[in-house]
Amino acid sequence: MSRTIPTINTPRVTLRGMRPEDFSRFAEIWAMPEVVTHIGGKPRAKSLSWDSFLRNAGHWQIVGFGQWAVQIHGHSEMAGQSGFFYGSRGLGEDYDPFPEAGWLLDPSFQGQGFGLDAATAAHDWFDRVIAGRTVCMLAPENEGSLRIAKALGYEPFREETLEGDTVLLMSRNGPPV
Numbered sequence: 001m002s003r004t005i006p007t008i009n010t011p012r013v014t015l016r017g018m019r020p021e022d023f024s025r026f027a028e029i030w031a032m033p034e035v036v037t038h039i040g041g042k043p044r045a046k047s048l049s050w051d052s053f054l055r056n057a058g059h060w061q062i063v064g065f066g067q068w069a070v071q072i073h074g075h076s077e078m079a080g081q082s083g084f085f086y087g088s089r090g091l092g093e094d095y096d097p098f099p100e101a102g103w104l105l106d107p108s109f110q111g112q113g114f115g116l117d118a119a120t121a122a123h124d125w126f127d128r129v130i131a132g133r134t135v136c137m138l139a140p141e142n143e144g145s146l147r148i149a150k151a152l153g154y155e156p157f158r159e160e161t162l163e164g165d166t167v168l169l170m171s172r173n174g175p176p177v
Contacts, residue, residue, distance in 0.1 A: 005060050008121045015068035025077045034107045038139035059085050070118040080105035082118040101136040116148050123152050133173050140168045
């Protein structure tokens, strides 16, 4: 099975398929303590980043969606990622069967609206091509991601403990009205 990963351009960012040459940057971003502070709290080892990088490619091939590399216009390297995946986290039938949305940026690009631009473009594509309920999981104290989630139409439905941390589970049944 072969699937083409669409490229999406907005006025400020491009969402594109991750390329083999992106891996070093991908691993670098996931090793930054300030990136993972609200995502498990531990910088990822390069081997775990490799597993995640390959899992992303597999999502596109197997289910027809995944995460894109986020490239800020005027910058040559990827700045983060945004898109969808199945996390299979064991969080219940109200969460696990649904595509999980995620977004992440290098801290030097945070707080400038790039994350919302990228996540909005990803969700617009999802609403047109796949459609249906999506979920996301956030640390309750991650104010930036909470703002993005709310702008995208996510509503909290439950708190859960995952690997010792409290997380907020949110869902979205389609674009905000």
